[in-house]
Amino acid sequence: MQYKFTIVIPTKNRLEDLKVTLEKLSFLFEQKDVHFLICDDGSTDGTFEYITTNFPKIEIFSNKVSKGIHYTRNQLMARVKSPYAINIDDDIHFITQNPTSLIEEYFNLNPNCAIIGFRIFWNKLPPSAIETNDVPYRMKSFGAGASVWRMSAWNSIPNYPEWFVFYGEEDFASYHLFLNKWEIHYLPTILTHHRVDIKSRKKHKDYVSRSRKSLRAGWYLYFLFYPVKMIPKKLVYSIWMQLKSKVFKGDLKAFIAINLALFDLVWSFPKIVKNSKRLTQSEYDLYNQLPAAKIYWQPENKVFLSTQEHN
Structure with missing residues (x-):
């Protein structure tokens, strides 16, 4: 079967988080054009065995020894056969219930867009409200764990730098995309929940x-x-x-x-x-005129948020 979307999930020793993510994404299991692909980066908590046993429709492979997040993301992307790769980390899930149709529509309307960055709410608890006044716009970079790649753009630039080991992959890709005339866009109509306490x-x-x-x-x-x-x-x-x-x-x-x-x-x-x-000086100046990556989002009604968090 020719899939249109591949959900790529890197994970390492966070089985309980991954279980929650897959439960929250279960509505996508019913879509015949969506393929799930997981890379277990040398976990010792039984992740590979659990997924193999309980989710036979999910394709999973493992690094026998941990290779790091950049290596893992590169291995995942190398296995994608669909036009779009939706990157979701193992502690992130969609709140928006129709993301694939919104993704496809946006890419069709914006042929120079290489990456769509999602709206991300960071908190252990879900947001008190999901409405936003944010609008789509072009930005410098993106959050790798809550975004979607147009695979033709991914294939036009170098892989993530594995020698970085951790951090920096988004900006590395964004510079290369900029030099190749690709764009990165923020699409707030797609909301995700990153279940972490950043503080x-x-x-x-x-x-x-x-x-x-x-x-x-x-x-x-x-x-x-x-x-x-x-x-x-x-x-x-x-x-x-x-x-x-x-x-x-x-x-x-x-x-x-x-x-x-x-x-x-x-x-x-x-x-x-x-x-x-x-970059040349003029390219550097143009790049820095772009808005910074939109990584963190909070509901506009903060009073309502603080009330809900105590319920």
């Missing part, structure tokens, strides 16, 4: 590791894509803001992360030189 992440034991990978990904992107004369200023400013906003306020873990990220930058310089695709 609690700083308390997690992987805070230093996440900060290190986030910083170095941003710095890698400077050296890969920015005009040369822009790089020193951007790098110094980035480090200064980390010191000012975190280290000087007593966050010693942030200081460790900065130094580790600087080491990674030096260590990865040969890869940066090999993979650089620098």
Whole structure:
């Protein structure tokens, strides 16, 4: 059967989250033009066995040893045979109940659109209201875990950079898409729920590791894509803001992360030189005129939201 949409889900040791996501997406199981594809990145919690046993219609494959999110996303996309690949992380689900028809209609009306980014609500609890005044628009980048690719656009640019390991893949792709005259759009009519408590992440034991990978990904992107004369200023400013906003306020873990990220930058310089695709100054200026990626959404009626959260 020729599918029109493929739901691609990367996962690692989050079986309980994945169960919720699949339950919430079950309405899409009935659509004959939708294929589900999951990559288990070396889980040790029985994810592969559970999916194989309980969801025989889902295609699942596994990395015997964890390879990282960028490798996993690349492997998923390499297996997509449909015109569109809907990327949903294992802790995200659709609230909108007719996403595929909205996706197809929007792509048909916007032939230069490579990626549609969805409206994303971040919270353990569902939103108190789903209406929005947001309208579609073109933006710089997107959220990889709540978006959809036009596969012809994906196939026109390099894969996600696996040597980044974590973070940065969206902006890496967005620069390449921009240079190839593709566009990224925000489509607020499609609402997703990201079931996480973003404020609690700083308390997690992987805070230093996440900060290190986030910083170095941003710095890698400077050296890969920015005009040369822009790089020193951007790098110094980035480090200064980390010191000012975190280290000087007593966050010693942030200081460790900065130094580790600087080491990674030096260590990865040969890869940066090999993979650089620098924008001209005029291209850089045009790119930066685009609105930033719309990653976080909150219901407009915040008073109503705070009331509902206590019910």
